[in-house]
Amino acid sequence: MTGGGRLAEAKALLRRLIAIDSVSDASNLPVVDFVEAYLRSLGLEARRAPNAAGDKAAILATIGPRFDGGVVLSGHTDVVPVEGQPWSSPPFALREESGRLFGRGACDMKGFAACVLAMVPAFRDAGLKRPVHIVLSYDEETTCLGSRDVIGWFGKDEPLPAAVIVGEPTMMAVADAHKSVATFRTLVTGREAHSAMPALGANAVAVAADIVSEIGDLARAYEEGPLDSRFTPPYSTLHVGMIRGGTARNILARECVFEWEFRGLPGVSSASAMAKVQAFVDAVATPRLTRFVSGPAIATIMEVDVPPLAPAPGSAAERLALRLTRSNQTIAVSFATESGHFQAAGLPTIVCGPGSIDQAHKPDEFVDEAQLAACLEFLQRLADDLAR
Template sequence: MSEDLLGRAKALLARLIAFESVSNRSNLPLIAFVEEYLSAHGVASRRAPNGSGDKTALLATVGPRVDGGVVLSGHTDVVPVEGQAWTSPPFVMREADGRLYGRGACDMKGFAACVLAMVPDFLTSPLKRPIHIVLSYDEETTCLGSTDVIAWFGKDEPRPSAVVVGEPTMMEVADAHKSVATIRTVVKGYEAHSALPALGANAVAAAADVVSEIGRLAREYEKGPLDPRFAPPYSTLHVGVIHGGTARNILARECAFDWEFRGLPGVLPAIPVGQVQAFVDTVALPRLTRFVTGPTITTEVEAVAPALGAEPGSAAETLALRLTKSNRTIAVSFATESGHFQAAGIPTVVCGPGSIDQAHKPDEYVEESQLAACLAFLGALAGELSR
């Protein structure tokens, strides 16, 4: 691999990091940059915008428009930086000691930079099957930003034979990951003076009851089912945000909390949601409404990213192991868009530069050596598709 190629990838990574494509903002400026870059190389691209038009996924194909190609998929959004103790500006790439720092450097603009850096090489390769480049949005929030593009494959776009989602795995081949369901519960009570609790219904107290039950269920899931390929080897529940109440001496009118379930393959999110709902119906809601009628507890599953189940010997696994010169796969506990590709019937693996240990942290970084390994992988892929 030439120094020019690695330098091109680093320069592209710096440009991508500079776009503050946090999930609650538009990714259109970043997509416009990628479109212009691809167009300068004679590569056409196609947008798949969201309903409001402020975000879009992008699909570009290099090589013949035939079935049997390979998708290289990554997301453009990143997590927020507010409240994190960065030692340098998070949206300005900093290079030090073989590491490239910046929000998204690892998760997962490093992979996107490598793919884009390889476009000139892809174009000069005698590809017999295409390489499809997919860049999505909202992976960090709903994992739904790639679904419109996925629906195109096999219809008005060629059907690929394999997908590589470039989330950070240290360039190991992950053939399985957990699902994630993001869930919101809203408790509506009835305000009254705190000295006279029989005149109202305390939404915060009811929410605390449900949160406590989620914690109890989390401890139950620690007992099984278990899969030693994952760390931790069990499904997990977690309450991340809670808001409620007006003042110390007022029974709270409303309290809402956001929680999640990360399930082993085969453990469906509907199971814990149903368990929580059973507690609400039999314990929490009767307790909340014991003095007044009208308070409610509602739970909504906002988004589900399905698990990626292992498919030993699949086209994606066989290809990725050959390209990485490895004879083993791993499983990861974080969720990706891979499950949506697999649900569409396309064999999928996760393999990308960097470590998930660096993701979502201040001073996020990717090792330069990991970019080099990713570029070598992509070069080998071009060779594979040229045979």
């Protein structure tokens, strides 16, 4: 197939993938079914790793000999919601305009998946000496846990790869580092009373506001360091994104809950951020909450903990990706990916994929057609490399 024919195939596959609504709170099985049927039509089988509920699954397809030393091409099937976003056209229908392909997931990251699938016939027919492993996961946009079962197969009942390429949007630059992300939910439970008689109760909203203010102070402290100029921003960040509580203006609030996140530079642990907040809760917030009555409490749970991707200069993944992109330098990105889980399993990993993260999660999300073409060239060089 010529380069133009392969690009046309990638665009056709992207159209089909975007048409499948795979927002994270819904099942991704329609995407899995489509991918499996496509692979089967090319004489290939995929292995599923279902979640506990059975309504989602990651898949693994291996092309080439079942030897160690191959390369993983990893992406996710889920996308973020579109509700409330002012799209110019239906978000789950591909729209082409001025060399851009619009639709939910076009950039993050069904564009990469479409390119990989379009390359399957070339991988199959290339006479690979080392295999390509295609991994498509679920829940990357919520927990980043959907790839972990498949990762656990490598080196056990599946061949051990030499390198992993996660195709999140980097404009086809090679990213060797990204921040961690951890999300938390803090519940402040107070006691209701008339607002004219504060000594009869405990105001959960007021104490939650104290903790949120402390998180803001800690966020500003992180701006002072540690710093890493490769990232934008060059420091770890703390952020409170949601808060709700109370029933009326003149009632001391019985309950207030807020949700917050920490994005840490490699080497700055999520546990350390939670410990700083907890220290304030123990020393200041809880005594304030229980000043007049006993029983009120504050509880924080960590809902998501995605590890960072730490730089590994000279790793097999870095050397391969730089050779395939014909580049001599790497970048760092501030968003989190599944790469940290691959790296934590001992697999050399980088991030490199089509499109810009600036377009992700927005209305009128798009990927440039030229970026898909560049990704296909990258994957063809990978096929050539693995066939040597």
